[in-house]
Amino acid sequence: xxxxxxxxxxxxxxxxxxxxxxxxxxxxxxxxxxxxxxxxxxxxxxxxxxxxxxxxxxxxxxxxxxxxxxxxxxxxxxxxxxxxxxxxxxxxxxxxxxxxxxxxxxxxxxxxxxxxxxxxxxxxxxxxxxxxxxxxxxxxxxxxxxxxxxxxxxxxxxxxxxxxxxxxxxxxxxxxxxxxxxxxxxxxxxxxxxxxxxxxxxxxxxxxxxxxxxxxxxxxxxxxxxxxxxxxxxxxxxxxxxxxxxxxxxxxxxxxxxxxxxxxxxxxxxxxxxxxxxxxxxxxxxxxxxxxxxxxx
Amino acid sequence: xxxxxxxxxxxxxxxxxxxxxxxxxxxxxxxxxxxxxxxxxxxxxxxxxxxxxxxxxxxxxxxxxxxxxxxxxxxxxxxxxxxxxxxxxxxxxxxxxxxxxxxxxxxxxxxxxxxxxxxxxxxxxxxxxxxxxxxxxxxxxxxxxxxxxxxxxxxxxxxxxxxxxxxxxxxxxxxxxxxxxxxxxxxxxxxxxxxxxxxxxxxxxxxxxxxxxxxxxxxxxxxxxxxxxxxxxxxxxxxxxxxxxxxxxxxxxxxxxxxxxxxxxxxxxxxxxxxxxxxxxxxxxxxxxxxxxxxxx
Numbered sequence: 001x002x003x004x005x006x007x008x009x010x011x012x013x014x015x016x017x018x019x020x021x022x023x024x025x026x027x028x029x030x031x032x033x034x035x036x037x038x039x040x041x042x043x044x045x046x047x048x049x050x051x052x053x054x055x056x057x058x059x060x061x062x063x064x065x066x067x068x069x070x071x072x073x074x075x076x077x078x079x080x081x082x083x084x085x086x087x088x089x090x091x092x093x094x095x096x097x098x099x100x101x102x103x104x105x106x107x108x109x110x111x112x113x114x115x116x117x118x119x120x121x122x123x124x125x126x127x128x129x130x131x132x133x134x135x136x137x138x139x140x141x142x143x144x145x146x147x148x149x150x151x152x153x154x155x156x157x158x159x160x161x162x163x164x165x166x167x168x169x170x171x172x173x174x175x176x177x178x179x180x181x182x183x184x185x186x187x188x189x190x191x192x193x194x195x196x197x198x199x200x201x202x203x204x205x206x207x208x209x210x211x212x213x214x215x216x217x218x219x220x221x222x223x224x225x226x227x228x229x230x231x232x233x234x235x236x237x238x239x240x241x242x243x244x245x246x247x248x249x250x251x252x253x254x255x256x257x258x259x260x261x262x263x264x265x266x267x268x269x270x271x272x273x274x275x276x277x278x279x280x281x282x283x284x285x286x287x288x289x290x291x292x293x294x295x296x297x
Numbered sequence: 298x299x300x301x302x303x304x305x306x307x308x309x310x311x312x313x314x315x316x317x318x319x320x321x322x323x324x325x326x327x328x329x330x331x332x333x334x335x336x337x338x339x340x341x342x343x344x345x346x347x348x349x350x351x352x353x354x355x356x357x358x359x360x361x362x363x364x365x366x367x368x369x370x371x372x373x374x375x376x377x378x379x380x381x382x383x384x385x386x387x388x389x390x391x392x393x394x395x396x397x398x399x400x401x402x403x404x405x406x407x408x409x410x411x412x413x414x415x416x417x418x419x420x421x422x423x424x425x426x427x428x429x430x431x432x433x434x435x436x437x438x439x440x441x442x443x444x445x446x447x448x449x450x451x452x453x454x455x456x457x458x459x460x461x462x463x464x465x466x467x468x469x470x471x472x473x474x475x476x477x478x479x480x481x482x483x484x485x486x487x488x489x490x491x492x493x494x495x496x497x498x499x500x501x502x503x504x505x506x507x508x509x510x511x512x513x514x515x516x517x518x519x520x521x522x523x524x525x526x527x528x529x530x531x532x533x534x535x536x537x538x539x540x541x542x543x544x545x546x547x548x549x550x551x552x553x554x555x556x557x558x559x560x561x562x563x564x565x566x567x568x569x570x571x572x573x574x575x576x577x578x579x580x581x582x583x584x585x586x587x588x589x590x591x592x593x594x
Contacts, residue, residue: 016432107453115412115455135313135432156404158412160457 003055053086059214089211197288211254300352350383356511386508494585
């Protein structure tokens with residue numbers, strides 16, 4: 001599991017009567033591909049490995065490429081990737097790596113309002129669709145494929161978001177994915193430098209993500225309070241979810257979030273942390289971030 | 298069944314392993330409440346009666362009030378109403394009539410883009426939720442209720458449509474439901490008068506709906522061709538679905554569709570029908586509709 005959304009994969013499977021071999025991962029850490037390989041060897045009946053590309057609740061990027069290298073060698077196992085906050089944020093070349101199902105949402109790096117989901121399937125995954133016995137109606141991939149081959153959707157679709165998506169994809173094409181990914185990576189490095197300069201601790205102990213940064217609330221400071229005080233200044237950062245609630249806060253730096261947003265957020269955070277009793281030299285985090293952002297791309 | 302969406306209720310149930318006692322109803326006709334009563338007597342294990350308030354594919358309004366009068370007397374049976382195109386279009390007082398579950402969509406009389414669904418449950422239906430064993434995750438009503446009692450949604454919601462909904466509901470409150478319903482009813486009477494004056498035949502043989510009018514394509518004229526020619530004029534009417542495809546066309550008159558829209562549509566329809574070989578005196582349908590619309594509300 002390793003986070004709230006990892007737990008959700010398991011819950012979703014259990015609700016639909018699917019047996020789950022849950023690999024426990026401490027929050028803040030990434031899954032170990034070797035352990036996944038061992039489990040697949042031990043139980044060849046495992047049909048799918050489900051993983052978050054970016055576990056949004058901990059800001060850890062799981063090693064999707066390494067997992068795909070394992071599932072690629074197993075004809076009866078597919079890799080299903082929750083890329084809701086990862087797609088468009090950092091490289092996730094589905095065909096090149098061998099990801100079988102990638103799902104994403106409109107509301108993260110796709111820069112649209114919530115209300116739309118995407119799914120892409122590999123040829124290997126389409127073979128699994130043929131024998132799937134899970135109850136489904138609106139989420140029947142075979143039906144959707146049939147309609148999409150006629151340039152239609154099987155059911156009434158979210159028209160306004162589709163129009164918005166065309167705008168976003170035009171902008172993405174204009175910029176180029178490489179440039180977008182490089183910018184997100186630089187923003188992430190800047191955020192991490194600021195965290196270190198402020199004497200704070202990253203919540204993501206391994207593979208910190210390029211699309212958001214999760215930070216431990218310093219001793220004696222409530223993470224939810226940090227979020228609330230930032231909101232009073234008109235800045236939306238996120239708190240922790242479930243077991244991390246109150247213990248962390250999370251800063252997004254994907255999509256249309258730019259350098260001004262990030263520097264302003266760090267600056268305001270320094271003020272808020274001081275107000276809440278954690279002493280940090282004003283400007284220290286901002287300066288560290290500036291130094292990263294000021295370097296050539 | 299009685300239409301495409303009646304058939305869909307049955308398909309949805311079957312996919313989820315629910316036994317369906319399908320009541321066949323010829324397209325264009327309304328369900329007979331007495332037949333429903335007979336089946337419930339014959340099989341007391343029936344847990345729910347599922348019906349479309351407005352069967353959009355045939356423009357027939359099923360007798361929901363009469364059905365509720367029957368299910369109200371059965372403690373183990375609820376009435377589930379698909380009001381996707383009915384809600385906001387004509388009266389459907391849930392508590393007064395005793396409807397147990399009413400579902401609706403954003404894209405019909407609620408005058409919003411597609412992408413949002415609504416569901417309301419009676420106390421009787423909430424008891425059924427407690428014992429439901431259908432697999433569900435995002436559609437878990439109990440989880441949604443828990444969140445909504447905290448003025449939240451259980452999962453990421455379609456924020457833009459929610460904001461739009463607040464606008465619509467403000468407008469509805471300002472106008473008053475009675476006035477909206479009366480206007481829709483008058484628009485429907487005008488559409489039916491036009492159909493008659495043009496020598497056309499209603500596809501809805503019983504209970505023609507107040508939110509849209511379904512018309513048989515005259516002999517020798519393809520209903521889909523009527524739709525295509527209208528679209529060339531920038532007017533969107535609907536064709537028939539499934540078994541009615543090519544045989545009918547449908548004119549909506551709900552929500553923000555106003556007298557100008559309706560008169561313009563009928564006028565353009567007269568031109569198109571003449572072009573396609575069905576001779577109709579120009580202005581005859583328009584005049585009949587005008588006479589209805591011109592009367593006091």
